[in-house]
Amino acid sequence: MKIRCIVDNRAGLKSNLYAEHGFSLLVEGNDQNFMVDTGQTPLVLEHNLDSMGITAVDGVLMSHGHNDHTGGIFAIKDTMGINGVKTKFYMHPGVLGQKFALLDGKQRYIGFPTSIDVETLNLEWISENTRISDDMWIFNQVEDHSGFEPIPEYLKVMENGKCSPDKFKDELNLVIKTEKGLVVISGCAHKGIVNILNSVSEYFQDDIYGVIGGSHLMDAPRERIQKTVESFKKLNPEIIALGHCTGFDALCLFKKEFGEKFIPLESGAELSI
Ligand SMILES: [Fe+2]
Numbered sequence: 001m002k003i004r005c006i007v008d009n010r011a012g013l014k015s016n017l018y019a020e021h022g023f024s025l026l027v028e029g030n031d032q033n034f035m036v037d038t039g040q041t042p043l044v045l046e047h048n049l050d051s052m053g054i055t056a057v058d059g060v061l062m063s064h065g066h067n068d069h070t071g072g073i074f075a076i077k078d079t080m081g082i083n084g085v086k087t088k089f090y091m092h093p094g095v096l097g098q099k100f101a102l103l104d105g106k107q108r109y110i111g112f113p114t115s116i117d118v119e120t121l122n123l124e125w126i127s128e129n130t131r132i133s134d135d136m137w138i139f140n141q142v143e144d145h146s147g148f149e150p151i152p153e154y155l156k157v158m159e160n161g162k163c164s165p166d167k168f169k170d171e172l173n174l175v176i177k178t179e180k181g182l183v184v185i186s187g188c189a190h191k192g193i194v195n196i197l198n199s200v201s202e203y204f205q206d207d208i209y210g211v212i213g214g215s216h217l218m219d220a221p222r223e224r225i226q227k228t229v230e231s232f233k234k235l236n237p238e239i240i241a242l243g244h245c246t247g248f249d250a251l252c253l254f255k256k257e258f259g260e261k262f263i264p265l266e267s268g269a270e271l272s273i
Pocket residue numbers: 064066188190
């Protein structure tokens with residue numbers, strides 16, 4: 001199985017790939033191309049898919065509604081299916097919630113593209129842990145195990161006409177069962193990457209072999225980043241590949257602590273599992 005990062009906040013120095021504040025990743029295996037998230041803009045997703053020679057996508061998991069994960073959907077919704085079968089999308093109904101960032105008194109829309117009519121998609125709604133193939137699961141039943149991963153207050157969702165703190169009920173993660181253990185792919189990990197990993201390990205009663213994706217440590221206090229590192233040491237995954245919203249401080253600390261085990265994600269990064 002090969003995992004390729006299509007869109008990240010950084011791009012490989014020697015590549016001609018684009019970077020943006022966004023995330024998209026491709027899992028290639030069992031003759032299937034399965035994508036997690038679509039980056040923020042169709043321009044970047046289309047360019048990077050072309051440059052990487054990716055012409056077909058069987059399925060797409062939307063990790064949550066934020067536009068840095070869903071905005072690139074226009075690049076694939078009508079064109080990337082295989083043998084006349086439209087690309088299948090998996091998302092939680094909460095993806096369509098009106099999401100905002102409220103900073104310095106200013107409200108900015110950061111939700112799912114409003115011009116997409118989801119009725120036109122080949123779509124399966126996911127609202128609980130769901131097996132989607134022999135070895136792949138979509139996972140969302142995340143408990144607050146860690147106690148140190150609060151969701152930032154500035155992230156809001158419109159509910160009953162009121163802007164409320166977003167609890168990310170729409171957040172979905174991909175879990176791949178391998179002979180070596182569980183591989184967990186997160187989008188932004190708004191519910192906390194340690195909470196997600198512990199919940200996955202407990203649910204499947206197996207060890208975490210790989211952690212790949214965003215960890216939303218970019219605006220976290222140093223103490224939380226250090227506690228996250230300590231939790232990773234206990235979980236002891238063999239592969240740690242973080243990027244997107246992980247942030248510079250956390251990337252540096254993970255690299256320092258985990259050395260070769262740690263792979264900072266960037267557009268074009270590849271991992272074999
Ligand atoms: Fe997000």
